[in-house]
Amino acid sequence: MKALVLAGGSGTRLRPITHTSAKQLVPVANKPVLFYGLEAIAETGIQEVGLVVGDTQAEIEAAVGDGSAFGLQVTYLRQRAPLGLAHGVLIARDFLGEEDFVMYLGDNFIVGGISGLVDRFAARRPAAQILLTKVGDPTQFGVAELDGQGRVVGLEEKPARPKSDLALVGVYLFSPAVHQAVAELKPSWRGELEITDAIQWLIEAGLEVESSVISGYWKDTGNVTDMLEVNRLVLESLEPRVEGRVDAASELVGRVVVEAGAVVERSRVVGPVIVGAGTLIRDSYVGPFTSVGAGCVVTGSELDYSIVLPSTSIAGVGRIESSLIGQHVEVTASVNTPRAHRLVLGDHSKVQIGT
Numbered sequence: 001m002k003a004l005v006l007a008g009g010s011g012t013r014l015r016p017i018t019h020t021s022a023k024q025l026v027p028v029a030n031k032p033v034l035f036y037g038l039e040a041i042a043e044t045g046i047q048e049v050g051l052v053v054g055d056t057q058a059e060i061e062a063a064v065g066d067g068s069a070f071g072l073q074v075t076y077l078r079q080r081a082p083l084g085l086a087h088g089v090l091i092a093r094d095f096l097g098e099e100d101f102v103m104y105l106g107d108n109f110i111v112g113g114i115s116g117l118v119d120r121f122a123a124r125r126p127a128a129q130i131l132l133t134k135v136g137d138p139t140q141f142g143v144a145e146l147d148g149q150g151r152v153v154g155l156e157e158k159p160a161r162p163k164s165d166l167a168l169v170g171v172y173l174f175s176p177a178v179h180q181a182v183a184e185l186k187p188s189w190r191g192e193l194e195i196t197d198a199i200q201w202l203i204e205a206g207l208e209v210e211s212s213v214i215s216g217y218w219k220d221t222g223n224v225t226d227m228l229e230v231n232r233l234v235l236e237s238l239e240p241r242v243e244g245r246v247d248a249a250s251e252l253v254g255r256v257v258v259e260a261g262a263v264v265e266r267s268r269v270v271g272p273v274i275v276g277a278g279t280l281i282r283d284s285y286v287g288p289f290t291s292v293g294a295g296c297v298v299t300g301s302e303l304d305y306s307i308v309l310p311s312t313s314i315a316g317v318g319r320i321e322s323s324l325i326g327q328h329v330e331v332t333a334s335v336n337t338p339r340a341h342r343l344v345l346g347d348h349s350k351v352q353i354g355t
Contacts, residue, residue, distance in 0.1 A: 001122065002099050003041045006088045007034060007106035008054035008079040022056035024106040025063055026227060026324075027309065029234040030259075030274050030291050032063060033227075034106045038070045041104060044118040050095040051106075052077045052088045084192030086182045089174075098176045100125070103195075105170030109230045110214075114171055117212075121173040127207035128178060128199050131169035133214050141167035142196040144211060152209045155196040157188060168196065169214060177207055224324045231307050232289040235272035244275070259294070276310065293327075301331075 007024045024034035041049060049072045053060050057078060067074030077092050089096075089103065102118060121129045130152070132144050138159070145154035145163040154163065172195065181201035188194045203209050238255040244262030246252060254271035258264060261278040269275070269286045276294035286292065287304030295311045302319040309327040314320065316333040325331065 001044075001046055001118065002096055002101045003046045003049045004052065004088065004092050004096065004101050004103045005034075005037060005041070005049055005106050006052045006085060006103065007056075007060055008052050008082055008088065022059050025056075025059060027291065027293060027307065028109070028227070028231050029238070030276050030293055033109060033230070034060070034064070035070070036109055037104050037106055038064070038067070038072060040110065040113045040115075041102065042071045043113050044102070044115045046102065046118070047071070047073055049074050050077050050092045051075065052079050052092065054079050054082060082192075084188070084190075085195035086185055086193035086198045089178060089182050089195070089198070090193065093179060096176075096179075100173070100175050103172040103174065108170030109233075110169065110171060111233065117171065117173065121210075124210065125175060126210045127175050127202045129173040129210045129212075130199065131171050131214050132166040132211050133169050134165050135167040136165075138162035138165050138167055142194070143167055146211070152199075152203060152211050154203070155200045157190070157194045157196040166213065172199075177202060181205070227307060227324060228289075228305060228322060231291055232305070235274065235289050235291065238272040238274065240271065244277075254288075287321075 007022070025032040028036065049067060051060070051064065051074050053076055057076065061076060064074055075095055077095060079088060079091055100121070102114065117129070117131065130144070135141060139162060140158060142155060142157045143159055143162045143164055144152050144166045146166065147153045178198055181198040182193065184201060185193045185197050188197065199209055238257060240255045240257065242258045243260040244258040244264070246258060246264040247266065249266045250264045251268045253269065256269050256271040257274040259275060259277040262275045263280050264275065265282045267281045267284045267286065269281065270288055272288060273286050273290050275281060275292050276296065278294050279292055279296040280298070282299045284298050284300060285302040286298070287302070289305045290303050292298065292303070292308045293310035293312070296308055297313045300316040301314045304319065304321040306320060306323040306325065308325045311327055312325055312329040314331045317331050
């Protein structure tokens with residue numbers, strides 16, 4: 001079996017971060033979210049991975065390399081535009097050949113891995129196997145309709161009037177039968193080749209499509225709220241470790257990781273928190289569920305429930321919470337100015353300001 005990992009999306013819901021960075025490389029607990037998926041694939045015993053990439057290919061290729069760090073052999077497959085999940089399968093046709101494969105969306109996060117799912121598919125070998133989970137707003141997802149016996153009878157992508165609250169999770173398993181389905185597809189109203197349409201084709205062709213509803217944790221990390229929630233979840237399992245320097249005037253409470261070269265001075269850090277390599281925390285408070293990347297400087301400030309990417313400086317700004325802050329950012333206090341807000345924001349930013 002092979003794996004197909006889709007990492008070609010533009011990440012519009014994470015702008016302005018994704019104006020300069022691939023959404024699949026935004027870190028969760030200081031590790032790119034894409035890496036969790038690659039590790040989950042490696043745990044199944046699969047070795048050959050096709051990585052579908054778009055305009056951020058160079059950045060992703062620099063981070064992942066040839067895949068050997070994960071025990072994988074990675075082949076890069078260029079997608080000229082984000083034309084749908086099924087289009088990713090279409091361009092991977094030669095790579096996949098006549099083998100079964102698992103398709104994994106590179107910005108998805110699933111607790112517990114996928115080994116059990118892969119083993120079940122290998123034992124039963126349906127034409128397709130999908131994962132479903134209940135969601136609050138099905139209009140944002142591919143949605144499955146089941147009959148009274150729990151069999152999949154219909155699928156629809158982002159329906160205006162959903163027939164159920166069961167959304168497709170971003171992991172699929174396919175036999176080579178899916179290639180014929182994909183070859184028959186026409187673009188949807190969104191101008192994309194939808195994987196839901198391909199699975200529907202298999203159903204209508206009388207081929208077996210299995211599903212299971214997962215009760216574990218799954219997130220599509222496509223927006224800031226979900227990124228912070230996944231960061232929280234990963235940090236929950238953090239094992240405390242201090243490889244950097246913490247002075248006597250500082251206090252570490254609970255599960256805190258201080259990576260090599262990091263320095264904590266006259267500060268209080270309440271875990272779960274990870275402080276990246278070479279980062280300085282001075283005269284500050286860092287609260288639970290916060291990840292501070294490598295090479296950052298945080299002085300005279302408070303951070304809580306946030307993700308700070310590498311090489312960022314935060315100085316004397318009071319309290320920051322529920323925030324995603326990019327790389328090489330400078331956040332400083334404004335001194336002796338009237339009560340006003342001065343904003344320099346990237347395209348498609350969203351700002352909430354208290355009155």
